Amino acid sequence: MGFYVPFFYSLNSSVMKTIKEILQLEPTGQSIEVKGWVRTFRNNQFIAMNDGSTIHNLQAVIDFTKFDEQILKRITTSAAIGIKGTLQPSQGKGQKMDLVVEDITIYGDSEADISKENYYPIKPQKQSLEYLRELAHLRFRTSTFSAVFRMRHHLSFAIHKYFNDLGFFYLHSPIITASDAEGAGEAFKVTNFDLNNIPRDEQGEINFEEDFFGKNTNLTVSGQLEAELAAMGLGKVYTFGPTFRAENSNTTRHLAEFWMIEPEVAFVDLTDNMNLAEGLLKYCIQYMFDHCADDLQFLAQRLTGRRITETNGRAQ
Amino acid sequence: MGFYVPFFYSLNSSVMKTIKEILQLEPTGQSIEVKGWVRTFRNNQFIAMNDGSTIHNLQAVIDFTKFDEQILKRITTSAAIGIKGTLQPSQGKGQKMDLVVEDITIYGDSEADISKENYYPIKPQKQSLEYLRELAHLRFRTSTFSAVFRMRHHLSFAIHKYFNDLGFFYLHSPIITASDAEGAGEAFKVTNFDLNNIPRDEQGEINFEEDFFGKNTNLTVSGQLEAELAAMGLGKVYTFGPTFRAENSNTTRHLAEFWMIEPEVAFVDLTDNMNLAEGLLKYCIQYMFDHCADDLQFLAQRLTGRRITETNGRAQ
Numbered sequence: 001m002g003f004y005v006p007f008f009y010s011l012n013s014s015v016m017k018t019i020k021e022i023l024q025l026e027p028t029g030q031s032i033e034v035k036g037w038v039r040t041f042r043n044n045q046f047i048a049m050n051d052g053s054t055i056h057n058l059q060a061v062i063d064f065t066k067f068d069e070q071i072l073k074r075i076t077t078s079a080a081i082g083i084k085g086t087l088q089p090s091q092g093k094g095q096k097m098d099l100v101v102e103d104i105t106i107y108g109d110s111e112a113d114i115s116k117e118n119y120y121p122i123k124p125q126k127q128s129l130e131y132l133r134e135l136a137h138l139r140f141r142t143s144t145f146s147a148v149f150r151m152r153h154h155l156s157f158a159i160h161k162y163f164n165d166l167g168f169f170y171l172h173s174p175i176i177t178a179s180d181a182e183g184a185g186e187a188f189k190v191t192n193f194d195l196n197n198i199p200r201d202e203q204g205e206i207n208f209e210e211d212f213f214g215k216n217t218n219l220t221v222s223g224q225l226e227a228e229l230a231a232m233g234l235g236k237v238y239t240f241g242p243t244f245r246a247e248n249s250n251t252t253r254h255l256a257e258f259w260m261i262e263p264e265v266a267f268v269d270l271t272d273n274m275n276l277a278e279g280l281l282k283y284c285i286q287y288m289f290d291h292c293a294d295d296l297q298f299l300a301q302r303l304t305g306r307r308i309t310e311t312n313g314r315a316q
Numbered sequence: 317m318g319f320y321v322p323f324f325y326s327l328n329s330s331v332m333k334t335i336k337e338i339l340q341l342e343p344t345g346q347s348i349e350v351k352g353w354v355r356t357f358r359n360n361q362f363i364a365m366n367d368g369s370t371i372h373n374l375q376a377v378i379d380f381t382k383f384d385e386q387i388l389k390r391i392t393t394s395a396a397i398g399i400k401g402t403l404q405p406s407q408g409k410g411q412k413m414d415l416v417v418e419d420i421t422i423y424g425d426s427e428a429d430i431s432k433e434n435y436y437p438i439k440p441q442k443q444s445l446e447y448l449r450e451l452a453h454l455r456f457r458t459s460t461f462s463a464v465f466r467m468r469h470h471l472s473f474a475i476h477k478y479f480n481d482l483g484f485f486y487l488h489s490p491i492i493t494a495s496d497a498e499g500a501g502e503a504f505k506v507t508n509f510d511l512n513n514i515p516r517d518e519q520g521e522i523n524f525e526e527d528f529f530g531k532n533t534n535l536t537v538s539g540q541l542e543a544e545l546a547a548m549g550l551g552k553v554y555t556f557g558p559t560f561r562a563e564n565s566n567t568t569r570h571l572a573e574f575w576m577i578e579p580e581v582a583f584v585d586l587t588d589n590m591n592l593a594e595g596l597l598k599y600c601i602q603y604m605f606d607h608c609a610d611d612l613q614f615l616a617q618r619l620t621g622r623r624i625t626e627t628n629g630r631a632q
Contacts, residue, residue, distance in 0.1 A: 170469045176504070193511070212572065
């Protein structure tokens with residue numbers, strides 16, 4: 001079929017761009033509008049701002065003699081701001097370009113004072129992961145966690161792309177199920193019962209016929225059984241969805257809830273299976289080098305203090 | 317970084333191809349190996365086989381004088397077979413090519429006799445959806461459901477690709493949660509309690525401190541709250557994951573478990589939001605025309621008896 005659905009959509013106009021896009025431009029004095037959050041404000045002059053699109057900040061330069069002091073005081077770490085200005089080659093050494101501020105808007109204030117409503121508890125300096133864990137709702141604004149979440153996105157997309165390009169079909173296997181797969185682990189119970197008033201049958205046993213699905217159900221520990229059935233009709237399928245284990249193992253390798261990939265293929269042998277797994281790992285690693293090099297470098301430096309080199313792909 | 321991870325992997329060798337790939341070849345007598353399931357076997361001569369890669373069958377032609385009758389008897393609907401042969405221009409009208417069988421292997425038998433272990437209850441003729449619903453584990457082998465699942469795959473990939481290309485980050489929001497979002501609907505309870513022995517506190521109330529997460533938890537009704545927080549650091553995010561409603565509404569528009577898309581974007585207005593939603597729909601529709609035209613045509617004909625035409629995209 002030769003249908004054509006008109007599609008001319010971009011979130012970003014020619015003026016409003018992400019910082020990732022801006023940092024790839026040649027600065028020639030062009031007009032730019034950008035919105036994001038303040039990372040730091042130095043010397044009443046240099047605003048490092050970030051919008052989450054990249055690990056790198058854009059440096060905006062503001063002439064404090066031209067702006068009201070009440071505005072300048074509100075340019076604090078994590079304040080939400082919008083800047084209109086021109087992109088100029090930078091005078092400084094740390095960056096290729098400066099955004100010279102012509103107009104600034106404060107969309108949301110951020111206070112260093114704990115008594116204030118907009119108190120922001122994360123300092124620009126490196127914070128411990130344990131401290132950030134307690135601030136799960138704000139950690140998206142840190143370099144460390146934004147890098148992790150950007151990488152998780154790219155890795156997820158790479159997984160889908162790998163299987164899609166090989167002709168696999170993505171299967172959403174059921175999350176609520178009455179099966180326990182191969183007894184892979186202890187399952188969480190799912191119920192609609194009033195726990196203060198669980199229905200009983202004549203023998204005094206719990207009457208699951210009165211529960212939502214009319215039977216005892218739990219959260220899936222694996223989509224394997226459904227994927228096996230699907231592969232016996234579609235040929236090549238994979239699942240990539242949340243999986244659950246009610247095991248009280250509090251290690252860095254155990255999670256109660258995690259996303260798992262399960263490919264199932266008809267008519268292949270062990271060698272094909274090994275090649276598929278090896279191919280997935282190699283594809284994803286290459287994809288991450290191609291799409292997340294800056295985030296990988298940032299995390300390598302944060303965790304080891306060293307950069308990854310091209311020689312062997314390991315932090316030196 | 318300029319890392320290069322060697323990646324030379326394909327599931328399909330030059331000989332072993334999917335039926336979708338084979339049907340795109342020019343038949344020139346080349347040697348082909350294919351594995352799949354029998355749809356029909358006519359006149360002890362024509363095997364229509366399918367491997368799930370496409371709605372279309374490959375016609376294999378077998379010279380019954382050259383094969384043992386015991387083998388021919390096992391070529392029944394839904395039997396799993398492998399064929400080696402040569403691809404020849406078809407003598408018949410219904411197809412471009414025939415696979416002329418040189419060797420056939422029966423990997424799995426399929427019996428029409430209900431008393432047999434491998435009894436296969438779905439006939440090649442059109443079956444009602446209600447009947448197939450009772451055979452959820454086998455319906456992947458039907459044209460109707462394989463078309464639906466292939467389309468679901470392509471639609472899922474299109475959704476990820478649309479957001480990825482626009483610079484959005486995919487967020488896996490929590491499935492087990494203690495929040496009920498905006499009270500979007502009644503939630504399923506998730507618990508690790510022994511329902512016959514639920515712990516009580518001194519006041520006789522259920523003691524959720526003794527449950528797995530130390531609090532009362534349920535299945536998410538929406539990833540919106542987490543996505544809003546993520547957008548306030550990453551700029552543009554979307555969720556695409558399972559969502560749950562414990563509402564006893566048995567209509568074609570209500571499901572207890574379904575996959576939902578929730579984009580959240582910082583610094584955009586209502587017009588941007590409308591453009592994003594309209595763009596998603598247009599992109600997905602175009603993608604489906606480009607990737608699933610044959611499956612769409614099959615379903616249009618099954619449901620309406622008419623083909624979709626290029627004039628207006630509607631079944632005529």
